[in-house]
Amino acid sequence: DVKVTQSSRYLVKRTGEKVFLECVQDMDHENMFWYRQDPGLGLRLIYFSYDVKMKEKGDIPEGYSVSREKKERFSLILESASTNQTSMYLCASSFSRQEQYFGPGTRLTVT
């Protein structure tokens, strides 16, 4: 079974802190994705990566950056966390144009 893990299930940070969310997949997938999920807004793509060191902006990249130094790991970085970044963050991975497999999510609260 494909396994996508995220470093934390719950995280509480203060405004202005730098926040790292990590995602690891064990299926050698080339594509990895970061989404945020908010009530009434569904899932919105923040960034994705189709190869090591490659990244593309999604629909809502402002305030975020990403890093992919190894194929299995994709990090989402909030350079200076703000309260409007309180959300559920979901990581996913996929092979080519196949289905995406999701991690359990990280619920981030910024106070």
Place this chain on the structure above:
Amino acid sequence: AQSVTQPDIHITVSEGASLELRCNYSYGATPYLFWYVQSPGQGLQLLLKYFSGDTLVQGIKGFEAEFKRSQSSFNLRKPSVHWSDAAEYFCACIYSWGKLQFGAGTQVVVTP
């Protein structure tokens, strides 16, 4: 531009009754379509997918979906709902670079 529409935000169904969730897509080429389910506080789990071939697709947990090109629809069905089917359901379509376009989701409530 591609889009996925789930017309029903919320559906309430009695345990044992049938369930149908609607999904319409707008996409120029042959779509790759998916249904995912999300239990509270969890990630998304793939229920089923359609790439090509037989338009009636079987998935996990007793779900099936039918692709109808003429109606641009990919509706999800289950003949008899269990209390554990209470969750949020998302329809999605692949577009460039393997990115998914999601519908807004349908919340399913199951009553005794």
